[in-house]
Amino acid sequence: MDINVAQLFQTINLATIMPEIILSVMAMALLLVNVFVPSKSKGYLAWLSLAGLVAAGYTAATGWGLNIPSFSGSVVLDNFAIFFKLIFVVAAGLTVLISDQYMEREGCNQGELYPLILFTTVGMMLMASGTDMMTIFLGLELMSISLYVLAGFNRANIKSNESGLKYFLLGAFSTGFLLYGMALVYGATGTTRIAKIAEAAAKMGAPDTMLLIGALLILTGFAFKIAAVPFHMWTPDVYEGAPTPITALMSTGPKAAGFAAFLRMFLVAFPVMKADWSDLIWIMAVLTMTVGNIIALRQDNIKRMLAYSSIAHAGYALVGFAAANTTGTAGILFYMLTYAFMNIGAFAVVVVLGKQGESNGNVQDFAGLAHKRPALAAIMTLFLFSLAGIPPTAGFIGKFYLFSAAVQEGYVWLAIIGVLNSAASVYYYLRVMVFMYMKPAEEEFGWVKVTAPITLALVVAGVATLALGIVPSYLLQLAETAVKLI
Amino acid sequence: MENLTNYLLVSAVLFSIGTIGVLTRKNAIVVFMCIELMLNAVNLTFVALSRHLGNLDGQVFVFFIMTVAAAEAAVGLALFISFFNNRESIDIDDANLMKW
Amino acid sequence: MDISSVFFAIVTIVAVVSALLVVTCKNPINSALSLVLTFFCLATYYVMLDAPFMAAIQIIVYAGAIMVLIVFTIMLLNIRVDANKKSAHQLVLGSVTGVATLLLAGLLLTRGKLAEPVCNITTEMINQQGHTQLIGKVMFTEFLLPFEVTSILLLAAMVGAVILAKRKLS
């Protein structure tokens, strides 16, 4: 069996993975630059990373509609992947913008941060693009390993250590289940290629137990990444301890990546078993929303609160998944994008208001912000309203589509539970606003300085949150197109 | 060649032992070792299935899992050290600053 | 019962016992050494499964690299005995869950149906062409991309490990 190199290279189209290549090369270049350019300030690395991300995003976007499989079918650049890649670019881009100030303040401003962020982005992109379980697995691991490091990046901070440790152990543990599931699927179908799994599964007629259980174990693995109950337990602790910008990234990028792989696996490989897994996802969605929201009601630490809220948001997205129709999946795509904007926006404000040593991160510390820094409070309000799903913000449109999908599929109760959860969630978002607007300022917020990158991040996130709430049509249509191809 | 099921059973046993270890041990490094044990169990499943199916994809997968395991070990142990530097302990019970 | 079955049984016993030791040993070093033993057993299985290349890298990567790293860390952190003061409920719950996992896996294996063998790789092929070459062919054709990704993965891990384990920042 000779290897036909020519034939091999015919299956390879580097354009497919060009975004990943650009980011990887950029990351490596940054590693070198970091070593060889002696500069105390690392801000320029952020701008370089941003440039790389934008380039990667642009490259990805140029592939819209082309739908190129490559590497003998282990990866593909279809609209679905491109949409998610853009989400990752947004998440990572906003993250690098808000990182510099934070890292500077916390005294851990090491240049390696940016390459790691880029690596984790590459991982996410591979998860979105992968059409082979191995690609997905490796993407997931690349993403996770970089994130483990990033979570523990603030080495001097105990919480950061703890966060890294917890994330690592639990992440590795969940990987075990994921892999076991993949093994079972492999055993049941004899292949790791998603398309072939789908073929094999379709041939079986009645779904085989082995395949079903394999799929369920894979589901638990992804559920861990998207922080769905009962695989959510790591989320609050890890989010709270990780450096704030990284928390922002973790709550958006990996969650979206998890959904990307999740959707691709389940909608392409296991649609025949939809009847089996959609009930499960139904229940998970309810639990996830409810648990996330009701615990968030009682949080004082804003990062922890946003962590629980992030669990709840995964629950909303799962509503769309349970429906598993075009509206729902497109809704997830759209929601993940808007969630990236609004959540990182909110975290950006948290970053700005934080003090050295991760202090000043309680809701109470927001007291009177609106009187001293009205613009900051206003934009935070926008993000919070969007998170709460109140029009005319992007968060509302996103939720609208997700719940609509459920209604469309006849899951009216799911939608009702969803909206009730939404209503409950309003309480804790409002609570932040209560402190910002309705309590007297105890401090002058003199230390608060909004640097240029953060301003950019806030403006971009703010404009996007509002614009996607008022004129979401274009992006919704894109999301629609994106999910139609899988 | 031994019956495939036996291999799968052994793998399941090892996987379960690994799970028990993760759930019952306190030392983070031991917990990590147990996770490695779980991964190895999966590896065995893969290889056995690969052999049964007569296709090498599973073994390639194992190769990647090993790579990942190595990478995880590197990062994980670095995290342990970092944690230890601050807490003078490697007990996972001591990772309890953040809760509720 | 033929020889190979007996051998399989012996290896299995060793593997399971050493795995149990990993979980039960109070001293992490002992656990680590038990784990090495388990790895060897697995390597043996791989050989028995006509996967000598996998057996080799099992020894090299796991027993050689990972375990050395682990033992090294244990030594570095100077932890000796796991003062296992785990509460009873944790032990019970953990064990029950673990056993449940096992039972479910067993149940699954009895119920589950595997794919029909494709048999494009046969023992003869392995003997003829060599396992390494066959693996290499697959890895560098069909799974070229994942292979390339591992390089990034390792780089990221390396950078990360360096960052985290570096001497304390001033």
Added chain:
Amino acid sequence: MSNILSVMTFLPILGVLLLLFIPKESKGALRGVAMLTTIATFAVSLPILTGFQTNADFQFVENVPWIAAGPFAMRYNIGIDGISLWLVILTTFIMPIAVLSTWTAVEEKVKAYMICLLLLETGMLGAFISLDLFLFYIFWEVMLIPMYFMIGIWGGKNRIYAAVKFFIYTMVGSLLMLVALIYLYFLGTKAGITDFSLLHFFDLKVDPATQTWLFLAFALAFAIKVPMFPLHTWLPDAHTEAPTAGSVILAAIMLKMGTYGYVRFAMPLFPEATHQFTPLIATLAVIGIIYAALVAMVQEDVKKLVAYSSVAHLGFVMLGVFSLNEQGVVGGMLQMLNHGVSTGALFLIVGFIYERRHTRLITDFGGLSKQMPVFATIFMIVTLSSVGLPGTNGFVGEFLILIGAFESSLRWYAVIASSGVIFAAVYMLWMFQRVMFGELDNPKNQVLKDLNLREIAIMVPLIVLIFVMGVYPNPFIEKMTPSVQKVIAKARIEPVATAKAVAPVTVQPEAAPAHPAAEKPAGH
């Protein structure tokens, strides 16, 4: 000008943009710009009033695609008919008054306050003119935000509780409505409806069982907003804590959203369910009338008293609207306007004395008439209007409602509700007496100043309206009649004798006993 509705609706947003560029220290400029904006909005709304053709069609319609993705198509579809016309005018009319009322009451964070007011105006106008269900929902929710801030930031002691309660309470209801809305839409898509335009859904036949649920969801949202007993408890809190302008707007306009919602959406969309739930809603409305009156009677806080009186008044509106005949619905619509004018004025009045005395407890007052004769006169007129004295606006609405209800199947409800007029007199006059009459024994009250020119200027338009609408309500009625007839035609499920054409008022031969079974008294 074909897009006059849009101009009117978004003019306040333009004002907000202007305000953003004014430094927050120059309060005068901030107030001035806000005032000018609201006046300009009012001015823009006047051509709508004059240009409105008295027919049942939606007019000044603008209909352009907005969102189209997935199964949905939302349109920027706005228009006005006889039902929304007056509410829109009421809104634009009340807003300058609200702005003027805060001239000295709000000294802190003037900029934010004015921004809130203007955003609120856009939200409310948008909700009234939306003909697209989705667009309506957006505006419906958008209204909450500025109001939440107004209560929460500029409110009284217990403001945060009130603000959060207001927000979440309303939110719960409206979210359920959202689900119903989506459900309805998908029902519609099966019948070939391709967008959220309200007019399409009017023609949709929904099976009665489904209607029940959809109606309940809509009704809940609206009932909370109205608010109907027993969903009213957010209102006294919100009113008591809100700053004057907030209370005024809340009472005068926002509560109307609920009743408007019934007339515009819940009833015509789900006629069978409307029929089915009429007894329930009428019961709640009547309970609300009596209950709120009794509770209002023993209130110690003037503002809370007025708040409870709102509950009672809106009970009347609901009763009228659900009597589903022309008198009732017209009366209900009219009563919405009346309530807007009189209760708005009452809150302004409470604001005046609060501004002077920083208390709203009835016991802190007494004998103010002596010190503040002009105020006393105005207060008296407004009180009487609220009580529904003939000659004032309050009477016309109440009377039409009651006669409408009496004519419909809600006869006995009307009888009980009529007793509400007694209670209204009791609590309002008692309050008036305790505040304005008696010895002027509190030294703090002895130095009170009468209303100044600005305050009088605020009240005069309202007073004029009180009388104009009381003495000559016909122009108001005429403009809304065709639309009301249309709604009734949609919302009724069976032809009833009263729906016959206006009868010739002559002696009829005795052999014409029209006795349809449907008109038997509701047996409750």
Added chain:
Amino acid sequence: MFDNVWLIPLFPLIGFLINGLLGKKIKNETVIGSIGAFAVLCSFIVSVMTFLKLIGLPGEERVVNVKIFTWMTAGNFNADIAFLIDPLSCLMLLVVTGIGFLIHVYSIGYMHGEEGFYRFFAYLNLFVFSMLLLVMGNNLLLMFVGWEGVGLCSYLLIGYYFHKKSAGDAGKKAFVMNRVGDFGFLLGTFALFWWFGQNHNIWTIQFTELQQNAHLLPTGGVVTIITLCFFLGATGKSAQIPLYTWLPDAMEGPTPVSALIHAATMVTAGVYMIGRMSYLFIRSPETMMVIAVIGGCTALFAATIGTAQNDIKRVLAYSTVSQLGYMFLAMGVGAFTAGVFHLMTHAFFKACLFLGSGAVIHSMHGALHHVHSHDDAQDMRNMGGLRKHMPLTFLTFLVATIAIAGIPGFAGFFSKDEILWQAFANPLHGDLNMLLWGMGACAALLTAFYMFRLVFMTFFGKCRIKEGAEKHLHESPMVIVIPLIVLALLSIVGGYVGLPKLIGDLVGGIPNYLEHYLEPVFANANEYMKDHAHAGHHSHALEWGLMGLSVVIALVGIAVAAMLYLVKPDLPKKFTSAFPALHRAVYNKWYIDELYDFMIVNPCKAMGRFLWKGFDVLVIDGLVNGVAHVVMAFGGVVRYTQTGQIYNYAWTMAFGVVAIVGYYLFK
């Protein structure tokens, strides 16, 4: 031809607006008073012209509707601002504007120097305006406008001295009780409108149209309900049992108000309303009986209370209630003309009495003020012998008293006697007639007694005023006295427009002008009565006898009063100490106010308090907040699952896996 009738209410409205808006600026009392009085005078003149025009018409054309503009139209409901000019309304116009004008003039003197003088005249004009609407409205709704409008003015004027708590309370009480009545009025309107519309597709509330269609109405049944509703309205407005208690309290208002509103005009609105809809009421024998009985009871009941009051105005107030009872008695026995007749004569003499008492109080007040005494200027125990100081006032007062007591030749005699006779002889109530007559006669006795008691206590005997104050007592100025004289004259001659047929025949065929004049109004009702009830024939002798009896009764009453309060002034004290409980009960108005407080007011307040604190706050809000608290508490519990322990988290995950896999394996 009656195109200018809208001027009648317009003048007082203009007066109200001028005084109300500019009065404070004008300041000059003469100007303000003149404006007020002039406005009413203009109305009076137009009224007279209208009246003259009307009686110039043939009888059957004497009902004219004048539409001004459409008020409201909604569906089949239509109401116009339109006026009805017919004999009844014209009569009322004359009474209202005539007496109104006199009282305005009187007020200029009486209210001199009062704070808020302009306010008083503004209210008074507003009252006249409302009363005119009530009278002239051609439909139920417009009548209701006036109906409530006069209630409002009554409220405002009772509470004129708003700094007095009692005044405010009294005003509120009046308004609320009137509202109770209005509730009935509204219901009646609804029911009537609905019944005609529903059954005959006649959707109207216009009086003439209703009358045209009255033949469609059944006897009793629904008509009873409708009329009882209306009658409830009448009891409120006209202070009948059970809603009479506001009227005595209403004496807190300035005396001209009492005269105008609470004696001559507003309180008679109920009577007017029944007269206006006689064709309706007559169709329900049950209602007629209720009216008659309640009228009779009120007449008697109020009279008893009147005997024990010491406040001069309160006596007059109870007297008013009692006289109103007479009017209702008349209406209830189908003697509509008699009722209206008594309405008119009562307006004359009671206005005169009130104004006279006002003059007395005015004088007393001035005198007491001079000696810095805080004695009650209205308490008859402080008066006595005033006839020397105020001869003109005394004279007019005496004339009016004789009139009310029912001494032949004076106005009250004719009307009262007519009522008593009709009560006795009416065809409607059968055996009940004796009782009705008895109550009326007893009331007449008591009336004569307490009125003369009043006269004796006030004008005769020793002057009991505080020492030194007596010399400050003096006759009132002309502006006060002239109206008194006019009214006293009217109290004498007013009765001759309605001479009983008996007397008329006797003195040479003088017809009963009033009956003839009102014929078109009550024709429908009278015809119905003729068709449906058969009067027993009563001889002239009986009628003469009863007439004589009533005169005797009046004289007895006067004699007793003279006995007790002139001849042996210490007898009453002995009497009261002999029956202390009885006296206390009568003096305290039979504790009816307390009963109402106990039965209605307090339970309502308690209920309100309970609903607020107990139900609203505790139950409803408790539920609402309870849901929130439960959710919050739940969150507080669930958050502890998040222990921060890795093994816990890992276990949860493993458990999740086991549960999911287990479920699907065992499914």
